[in-house]
Amino acid sequence: MKGYITEHPILEFKRDKKVKFYFEDKEIEGYEGLPIAAVLHAAGIRVLSISERYNRPRGFFCAVGKCSSCLMEVDGNPNVMVCMEPLRSGMRVRRQKGKGQKQ
Amino acid sequence: MTNDKGQIRNSKTSKLLNFDICVVGGGPAGLEAGIVAKELDANVIIIDDNPVLGGQLIKQTHKFFGSKAHYCGVRGMDIAKILTDMVDELKIDVLNNATVVGYYDDDTLGVLKEDKLFPIKAKIYIFAAGASENMLVFENSDLPGVYGAGAVQTMMNVYGVVPGKRALVIGSGNIGLIVPYQLLQAGVEVAAIIEILDKIGGYYVHAAKIKRAGVPIYLRHTIIQAKGKDCVEAAVITQVGDKFENLKGTEKTIECDMILIAIGLSPLCELLYQAGCRIDYVPELGGNVPYHNENMMTSKSHIFVCGDLACIEEASTAMLEGKIAGAKAYETLYKENKKSNEIIVQANKELATIRSSPFEARILFGQKRLRS
Numbered sequence: 001m002k003g004y005i006t007e008h009p010i011l012e013f014k015r016d017k018k019v020k021f022y023f024e025d026k027e028i029e030g031y032e033g034l035p036i037a038a039v040l041h042a043a044g045i046r047v048l049s050i051s052e053r054y055n056r057p058r059g060f061f062c063a064v065g066k067c068s069s070c071l072m073e074v075d076g077n078p079n080v081m082v083c084m085e086p087l088r089s090g091m092r093v094r095r096q097k098g099k100g101q102k103q
Numbered sequence: 104m105t106n107d108k109g110q111i112r113n114s115k116t117s118k119l120l121n122f123d124i125c126v127v128g129g130g131p132a133g134l135e136a137g138i139v140a141k142e143l144d145a146n147v148i149i150i151d152d153n154p155v156l157g158g159q160l161i162k163q164t165h166k167f168f169g170s171k172a173h174y175c176g177v178r179g180m181d182i183a184k185i186l187t188d189m190v191d192e193l194k195i196d197v198l199n200n201a202t203v204v205g206y207y208d209d210d211t212l213g214v215l216k217e218d219k220l221f222p223i224k225a226k227i228y229i230f231a232a233g234a235s236e237n238m239l240v241f242e243n244s245d246l247p248g249v250y251g252a253g254a255v256q257t258m259m260n261v262y263g264v265v266p267g268k269r270a271l272v273i274g275s276g277n278i279g280l281i282v283p284y285q286l287l288q289a290g291v292e293v294a295a296i297i298e299i300l301d302k303i304g305g306y307y308v309h310a311a312k313i314k315r316a317g318v319p320i321y322l323r324h325t326i327i328q329a330k331g332k333d334c335v336e337a338a339v340i341t342q343v344g345d346k347f348e349n350l351k352g353t354e355k356t357i358e359c360d361m362i363l364i365a366i367g368l369s370p371l372c373e374l375l376y377q378a379g380c381r382i383d384y385v386p387e388l389g390g391n392v393p394y395h396n397e398n399m400m401t402s403k404s405h406i407f408v409c410g411d412l413a414c415i416e417e418a419s420t421a422m423l424e425g426k427i428a429g430a431k432a433y434e435t436l437y438k439e440n441k442k443s444n445e446i447i448v449q450a451n452k453e454l455a456t457i458r459s460s461p462f463e464a465r466i467l468f469g470q471k472r473l474r475s
Contacts, residue, residue: 005263005289010164010178013263038262046247046334057333059247063254064159065152065202066235066371083254084152 001029003042019089036082036093037063037070048072048082052098072096076103122148122196124432125212125225127203127374130158131418132410133231134186135425136432140229141193143433143443148196148223150203150214156190157183158233159253160418162260164288165281168306172453173419180260182418198223203232206377210405227405227432230375231425234368234389234411239273242328248335252282252365259289267361271338272296273326277417279365280309287316294357297324297340299347306462327354329362338362370412378406387469389415394473397451399428400435407432416466420457426450 005013016032023045030039037048037060047057048070060070065084074080074093078100082093126137129151137149155161163179174182190197198216203223205213211224236251238244248267252274255266270291272283275298283293296313301322303310314320321340327349328339342353369390372382381394381402392414399407409428410421430446458467 003265005259005265007290008263009288011260011263015263034262034264038258038264041258041266042264048247051245056245057247058245059334060250061238061254062236062251063257067251086154 001031001042003044004031019087021087021089021091021093023093024095025092030087032088033086035063036072036074036080036085036087036091038083039087040082040093047095049096049100050098071100073100073103078102119221120211120224122146122223122225123436124148124227124229124429125150125223126229126231126429127212128158128231128233128410128412129153129156129197129199130231130233130410130421131160131182131186132233132412132421132425132428133158133229134190135422136229136231136407136409136429137195138186138189138193139426139429139446140433141195143430143437143440143446145433145436148198148225149190150198150201150212150223152200152202154200155183156187156197156199160186162253162256163281163418164260164285167419168308169419169457170453173422173457179418203374206374210378212374226436227407228378229407229409229425229428229432230393230412231408231410231421231428232371232374232412234370234415236364237367237369239326239364239366241326243331244329246329246331246335247333248331248360249329249362249364252278252363255361255363256282256285259291260285265289265291267291267359269294269359270361270363271326271340271357271359272363272365274298274365274367275303275305275310275320275322276365276367277305277309279363280305280313282363282365283318284309284313284316287318293318294359295319295321295340297321297326299323299325299343325349326362330356335360335362368411368415370415372412375401375406375408375412378403380406383473385469385473387465388413388473392473396474398431398447399424400431404435414466414469416463417457420454423450423454423457427454 019032049058061067063083070083071079072082123145124147126133126149141147160179160183169175201216211222258264258266271294330337342350375393407428409424430443
């Protein structure tokens with residue numbers, strides 16, 4: 001799949017099965033179990049949220065669950081740290097605006 | 104390896120309140136602390152917020168230096184596997200995917216795992232929470248594409264995701280030298296590494312390797328701006344003068360879709376503040392660090408620290424600090440014995456060897472300041 005490393009001199013990547021999920025209501029594919037942020041990045045999606053005050057685009061920064069730069073709305077829950085949250089089939093992922101909204 | 108529903112891996116009981124030693128953080132320091140304490144026969148639990156143990160070792164594809172005792176020639180990710188296997192062999196209780204969210208007045212930890220909050224109590228705590236990457240402020244530094252260098256390393260080496268097409272790296276410490284080499288291995292272009300000082304920060308071997316691969320290192324340079332609409336499309340760098348002032352007319356635009364920040368780490372002290380431990384500002388050790396004596400004991404006799412949380416250094420020293428913390432925690436609870444004493448003497452000897460290198464002079468200076 002595009003966006004993933006296929007050949008590497010040292011590493012071999014064992015991946016789970018491909019599943020479908022939704023980003024902004026659009027269906028896309030990703031490997032189950034990888035963090036949502038990684039799957040979105042591989043799909044070319046870097047803007048994960050929009051800042052509260054000045055509507056600036058935001059992406060991840062630390063990718064290890066420390067900095068809270070990657071908060072998104074997942075299955076109606078705001079403030080999900082997507083660099084840590086594993087992808088599951090059918091998830092609905094949305095860009096969060098500011099503090100987000102519970103649905 | 105992951106375990107669901109709040110069950111503790113390796114544990115036969117569900118009692119969460121009577122551990123001898125609770126280790127917070129399952130990286131090189133925490134794992135060694137837990138292993139040593141368990142080998143000495145203490146009742147240990149390790150809590151970690153990742154699905155797998157090993158901390159940041161799991162993304163380190165490079166081989167380590169030093170002596171055989173420090174896993175010389177072994178890749179970081181393989182050291183993670185060795186330590187994790189030892190944890191399993193010793194049947195140490197492990198709580199994965201769990202975040203310690205608070206340290207409470209009755210010396211209990213609040214632990215969050217899969218939306219469930221529950222307490223864990225131990226007689227002694229060893230904090231090995233590690234550190235987080237420092238951010239750098241410049242125009243548009245909040246644009247997606249400005250990433251921690253470690254974040255990019257995680258994306259490509261752990262998840263196998265192509266992080267981008269072309270990178271600019273800020274900072275020439277070991278992370279700033281190693282990650283671009285790993286980018287090249289993953290087929291990503293590296294435009295340059297820039298360093299504000301007049302010398303390279305990391306080991307010469309790493310610098311030589313990246314230079315041989317054709318990546319330029321610009322000394323006395325800093326970044327002043329990221330360009331791009333929704334994501335990074337370019338970066339503007341400039342030369343700096345003797346007082347680190349930007350030199351007008353030396354600006355250069357570099358095409359890139361990623362800017363990697365590799366300017367250092369800060370210890371994750373939050374829980375130690377909550378526990379009431381003394382925290383001192385010692386820049387040589389990484390900024391605000393918990394006070395600790397040579398036994399890795401903080402200002403509270405039942406709380407120990409080790410690894411990057413105690414002082415920003417290398418994984419090899421983190422492991423040795425972990426051994427000392429684990430053995431000293433055991434001795435605090437029970438009694439000093441021949442085995443615990445041997446572990447401490449040996450670890451201190453190895454630490455002294457590593458820290459005798461000129462690269463480590465800063466650490467020794469910082470420790471002196473911390474303990475003065």
